[in-house]
Structures are given as C-alpha cells and as structure tokens.
Amino acid sequence: MRDGRVTIIDVGLKAGVSKSTVSLVLAGSPLVADSTRARVSKAMSELGYVYNRGAATLRGGKADVLGMVINDLSNPFFVELAIGIEQTCQNGAFVPFLANCSENPSRQLQVIRSMLEHGAAGLVISPSVGSTVAELKPLLADIPTVQVMRRLPGLRASLVSPENREGARKATRRLAQLGHTRIAFVGGTASMIVREERVAGYVQALEESGLKVDPKLIMESPITYSGGRQAVPRLVRPRGWATAALCFNDVVAIGLMNALVEAGLRPGADFAVIGFDDIIEAQHTTPGLTSVAVHGRDVGARAAQMLMQQIASGDWTAQTVLLPTTLVVRESCGGKSIESEDSET
Amino acid sequence: MRDGRVTIIDVGLKAGVSKSTVSLVLAGSPLVADSTRARVSKAMSELGYVYNRGAATLRGGKADVLGMVINDLSNPFFVELAIGIEQTCQNGAFVPFLANCSENPSRQLQVIRSMLEHGAAGLVISPSVGSTVAELKPLLADIPTVQVMRRLPGLRASLVSPENREGARKATRRLAQLGHTRIAFVGGTASMIVREERVAGYVQALEESGLKVDPKLIMESPITYSGGRQAVPRLVRPRGWATAALCFNDVVAIGLMNALVEAGLRPGADFAVIGFDDIIEAQHTTPGLTSVAVHGRDVGARAAQMLMQQIASGDWTAQTVLLPTTLVVRESCGGKSIESEDSET
DNA sequence: TTGTAGGCGTTATCAA
DNA sequence: TTGATAACGCCTACAA
Numbered sequence: 001m002r003d004g005r006v007t008i009i010d011v012g013l014k015a016g017v018s019k020s021t022v023s024l025v026l027a028g029s030p031l032v033a034d035s036t037r038a039r040v041s042k043a044m045s046e047l048g049y050v051y052n053r054g055a056a057t058l059r060g061g062k063a064d065v066l067g068m069v070i071n072d073l074s075n076p077f078f079v080e081l082a083i084g085i086e087q088t089c090q091n092g093a094f095v096p097f098l099a100n101c102s103e104n105p106s107r108q109l110q111v112i113r114s115m116l117e118h119g120a121a122g123l124v125i126s127p128s129v130g131s132t133v134a135e136l137k138p139l140l141a142d143i144p145t146v147q148v149m150r151r152l153p154g155l156r157a158s159l160v161s162p163e164n165r166e167g168a169r170k171a172t173r174r175l176a177q178l179g180h181t182r183i184a185f186v187g188g189t190a191s192m193i194v195r196e197e198r199v200a201g202y203v204q205a206l207e208e209s210g211l212k213v214d215p216k217l218i219m220e221s222p223i224t225y226s227g228g229r230q231a232v233p234r235l236v237r238p239r240g241w242a243t244a245a246l247c248f249n250d251v252v253a254i255g256l257m258n259a260l261v262e263a264g265l266r267p268g269a270d271f272a273v274i275g276f277d278d279i280i281e282a283q284h285t286t287p288g289l290t291s292v293a294v295h296g297r298d299v300g301a302r303a304a305q306m307l308m309q310q311i312a313s314g315d316w317t318a319q320t321v322l323l324p325t326t327l328v329v330r331e332s333c334g335g336k337s338i339e340s341e342d343s344e345t
Numbered sequence: 346m347r348d349g350r351v352t353i354i355d356v357g358l359k360a361g362v363s364k365s366t367v368s369l370v371l372a373g374s375p376l377v378a379d380s381t382r383a384r385v386s387k388a389m390s391e392l393g394y395v396y397n398r399g400a401a402t403l404r405g406g407k408a409d410v411l412g413m414v415i416n417d418l419s420n421p422f423f424v425e426l427a428i429g430i431e432q433t434c435q436n437g438a439f440v441p442f443l444a445n446c447s448e449n450p451s452r453q454l455q456v457i458r459s460m461l462e463h464g465a466a467g468l469v470i471s472p473s474v475g476s477t478v479a480e481l482k483p484l485l486a487d488i489p490t491v492q493v494m495r496r497l498p499g500l501r502a503s504l505v506s507p508e509n510r511e512g513a514r515k516a517t518r519r520l521a522q523l524g525h526t527r528i529a530f531v532g533g534t535a536s537m538i539v540r541e542e543r544v545a546g547y548v549q550a551l552e553e554s555g556l557k558v559d560p561k562l563i564m565e566s567p568i569t570y571s572g573g574r575q576a577v578p579r580l581v582r583p584r585g586w587a588t589a590a591l592c593f594n595d596v597v598a599i600g601l602m603n604a605l606v607e608a609g610l611r612p613g614a615d616f617a618v619i620g621f622d623d624i625i626e627a628q629h630t631t632p633g634l635t636s637v638a639v640h641g642r643d644v645g646a647r648a649a650q651m652l653m654q655q656i657a658s659g660d661w662t663a664q665t666v667l668l669p670t671t672l673v674v675r676e677s678c679g680g681k682s683i684e685s686e687d688s689e690t
Numbered sequence: 691t692t693g694t695a696g697g698c699g700t701t702a703t704c705a706a
Numbered sequence: 707t708t709g710a711t712a713a714c715g716c717c718t719a720c721a722a
Contacts, residue, residue, distance in 0.1 A: 005406075032462050044673060048483065048486060048487065050461050050462060050487075051462045052403070052404050052462065052464065053462040053463055053464075054399040054400075054403050054408075054463065054464055055399075055403050057399050058397070058399050058403055063399075065463070073418065073424050073427070073428070074421065074424055074428070074625070076419065076421065079419055079424065079445075080419070082418070082445065083418070083419070083447065086445060089596050090452075095459045095463075096444075097439075097442040097443070097444065098442070098443040098444065098445065099426065099442070099443065100424075102427065102428065102441065107435075114440045116395050117395060117396045117397065117398040118397075118398055118399065118410070118440075118463075119397065119399050138393065141393065142393065142395075208471075225625065225626070225628070225629040226629075229629070234632065254629060255629055257631075258630065258631045260630050261631040262631065263677070279568065280419070281570070281626070283570070284570040284574070284599060284600055284603050285603065286602075286603045286606040286607065286631075
C-alpha cells in the first residue's frame, strides 16, 4: 500500500489471509468459507480497496471495455444510438466507453488507437465523414468491429444499418401521392454512402410515380441545422420551383422548416417537408415533423448484441443486418388524410 | 506473441535488440542510435505492434484516462459541455472517456466504479438528479474530481458552474422591463440546487422590479421537451394568467414554445419566453429563443483545465469557479427594441 | 478451505 | 548506447 493504492495483499494482511484467498472472494468463488469471505469483505471496505482491472486484464488477457466511436454527438440521433448501445452492454457485462469524433477523421484515428491501447474487447464505430479504408483497415485488423449507420466499403467489418433506400422510397412516394411533382432531396454531401442509398430510394420512387428526376433538385448541404437553412433560398426561388423536400436527416429538416417560416412559407401547407431518423425533436417542432424513423436505440442495441456475440464466439466474420424503417407521419408534409404507409411495409 | 498480441519482446526479437531498447524507442529517448531506432520502428509496424497501456499503467502507476461522467447526453447542452472537456484534454495528453448516466444515480455509481477500476487519473462529473453524498463521497475520496454545472453539497470536490443566480436575474429583469407583471418560472424539480439558484435570481429580480412573487407561478416539470409542453395549460388558463416565462433550460423552453403555438399563442408576441443554456437549437427555433447563454464548451474547457492541473500538481483542494452568463436576445421574448443587457455586465 | 509460486507487458535501475 | 532484472496487482495452477 506504499503509494496510496490498496492491493489485495493489503486486504489479505488486514483480514489475516493470503492474497489468493482475497482473489477468490473477488471472483465470488464458492470455495471460500463464509466467515473468511465476511472478514475479507470487511477489510476491503475498511481499506477502501479498488479493484485494479488493468492488472487483471494484463494477466487474464480479456478486457471488459467496449469502445463506441461515434462520428458526431451533436446530432441527437447519434446520442440515441449511443444510448441503445450502452443499455445493451449493461446486460452483457461490458463497460461501454464513448468517444466523440466531431466528424473529424484524424481525431477518430487517435480515439481508435487509444481504445486499442487500452485493450478494448471490441469496437462499435460510425465512421466519420472523410474516413479512408487505408488508414482504418490496419488498425481494425485484430479487433471485432461493428459499423453502425455508416459503412466504409472495403473494410472487413460487420454492419448494422437501416434500410436507407427503402425508407427514402416510402417517404418520397408519399410526397408524390400528395400531388407534389417538384420534390427536392436536401442535405449531405455526394461522397456519403448513406446519402447515396437514400438518394437512390428517392430516385426510384420518383420514377415509379412517373416523375422526372431533376439533378438540380438534389442538393448538398452540411448535415446541420444551418445546412438545412441554407438550402431554402435555392428551394423557393422562384416560388413553387420546388414544393416538397425529403431531407437527409431531421436536423437538416428542422433547419429547413425554420427557414421556410422565416421566408413566409408554412411547412405542411405551402411546402411539404419530410426528415429522416425521427429524433425526439421531431415530435416537438411546429408543425410536427414527418420523418422516416430509424429507431436509433434499436440500431444501437442490435450492433452491441452483434459485437458482444462476436467477442464471445471469437468468430467475427463480417455480417450485415439491415433494419426496417417506418414512416412516421406528422403535419409537416401536409395531407393528413392519406393513411399511413406503415401498413404497406 | 502467443495469443496474437504482439509485445515489445516480439518487436525486440525481430529487430535484434532487447525489450529495454524497444521501450526506450517507445519513450522517444534520445539515447538510442538512429539506426537502431529505425530498425525497431520498422519491426513495430511490420508486426502491427500495439502499445499496451494497461501494462504501462500497472508498472508506472499513472494513467492517462480522464473520466467524464455526464448526467444526460440527450440534453444537447451537456453534449456541448462534453465536447469542451474533450477538446481541452486533447491538448493535455489525456484521453477522455465519456459515460452517460441518463439521469440515473445507480447507473452513475456503476460508471464511476468502472472508471476507478480502470485507473482513471481524474473525473469530471455532473451529478445525476437523485445522487447522494453518502454514496458518492467514499468513491471519490482518492481521486481528483471536478463537478460541472451541478453541485452536491458536502462533497469535497471542486466546482465549475455558471452564475445561475445572476443569469436568471438578468433574464427576469428584462421580462419585467418589457412590462410583464405575471412572470412564471418553469421547469426542474425543487430538489435541484441549480434550480434553487436560478429561482433565487428570478425572485430577486421580481422584487427589485417591485413585482409580487407568486409561488403558484413557480412550476416544476421534467427538464425535457415534454416537460415544457406540460406546463402550458397551467400557464395560459385563464388566458393572461401569466404572460411570460423564464424556463429552467432551453429544452423546456422549446417544448413550451411549441405548445404555445398549438394553443394558438404566438411566442414573442402573445407570450414571452426565455430559456437557459443557449444551446445551438435556440438559434433554430421560430421565433429564435432568447436565452441565458452558459457557454457549455467554455465551462467544459475550464473544468478540464482545472482537473488536469490538479492531477499534475497532486493538490486537489476543492476550488470553485463561477463563470459569467450572457443574455442572448432573440425574438421569443418580444420587445427587440430594448438594447441588450450584455453591456451592463 | 487456504497458501505458494509464477507470469501477463511495461518501465526503471543498474551494469556492461 | 544497449542489455539484464526486478517490480507493478492480479489470476491460476498446484500444493498443503
């Protein structure tokens, strides 16, 4: 106990047993006599003993840390996702550590390295925009990894993701059914695979509805509130140039809705808006935001399950799980009368 | 390299040097010959060597992990706070690990224990609602700890917090100056110290303005969007019973604003609303939300600085730092004409 | 039911 | 400039 840190030896000394016995108590072994166990436990709490998991890991090899590397926590959706992962870890005897990359690839590398150095048993990662396989692949070569939401092609890692294409298709089809012919897709940048998938669903729905696909209606923007705002001038000048928009996600959609109001247009009446993710905020806008629900918690839970199972089995062949989305209809897209599309799924 | 994990011994073998030399290279010591260093580095990357920080910590005693224990990441304000802490750690050679408690004290205990077991060098903690000194004090007895935003009286730990009382006072005074006489305080529960402070500022401003303090105007609610919503019926029935509200935070304020609109009232025109925190969302509501800016990143940065300094010096006597707030005036409180109060600060 | 004796990967001390 | 050796705190045989 030289340095202030109490060890099992100190505990043993105090309880009058050897360190091995203390270790057995720690492990909850049935071999220890009840009286001994009690004495040891008492000594532990009196000394303020703290288990040194690092030492145990060093000896035993396996760590209980599960790393969550998330691209951007300022998007509420990813917070939901992280919460889903966390809760699932609880039940699985893993300790989840969360790291935020703020959509910064070099920060992401640092964070991953750090988790590896700390002996993480596995990683759930939602790659930052701008990540490259070249830099990530060698790092992740020896650790079970599950990608969530975003996918880096060429990476040998599992994936849990929503059915982006189908979700976007459902949403766009709804807008078309409501009579819109000039429907925009707003948000994200062309390099994002998730966006590609969502745009593909959007295009498919337009074609199925017999509408023309106008590339000018497919707009890029940062995936932030301001990104959504910025799109509005291009959307409504001249007025009626577009009359509806499917947004890359809810954050963009909310920014867009607010800018519409400021431009004198009523979302849901003069202009239809649909978002993607169905974050909690979508219920608390005026009008309520229609959104393609991705069920972030479920996605997170699924990813965590998969990862824990891969860790347990030692087999982490890449698998892919696509989770269904649901169109949650609120007022922002107008035409409440049409029955929900959920039934069609 | 038995178990797949490459050690410095393996690296040394490959490079034809001893593990001590490898260790020196790792530490960037100027003692090693350049040619040796090069050979060792090459061996490391060829073998895919990963530094085992657990082992180093076990040997050396000091860890590089800094734990952030946050009450609730689904409040965007605390995400900002966490980002501030993270960024500051970067510059200080600490690795920040984030854990979310979802406002759940027992989860919080687990998380803290886990961080201690992993040898965290220090903790930044924003205690969950319902935390007790009795359970926290023994845990934190031997580790530098800085509380942020929230304070547990009786805990021997530093605190970085905004000037809640003064912030609330400024906001309330503004509402009074705009001619409101029935001003409510909405959100939070009575047991929260932060709320106590904010309510105290609110009461003080009312008295300074010669207004009566009506306990019925001080309302509790969960600090969520729905919490804000729920307050509205009590606020506007009968119409004009209250004409303005200072909210516990922006999340409550945004929920409240939306419910106002649904009740047929225009925030900023028929009813004045001020929030607290100035989260990013406050700029993206319609109308823009007037808010007492707490500058979450700065608060986080300050807390991280303080903690790192306490770790470095080994002296962690409790200190308190109160950071000033600013009233950011947008449209939700009406009366744009009055000049901003910032100048008075 | 409990004690003894390594060894996990690293760093620090001391020799060479 | 490099190598040998002893800890760090824990767990796991194996012995008692």
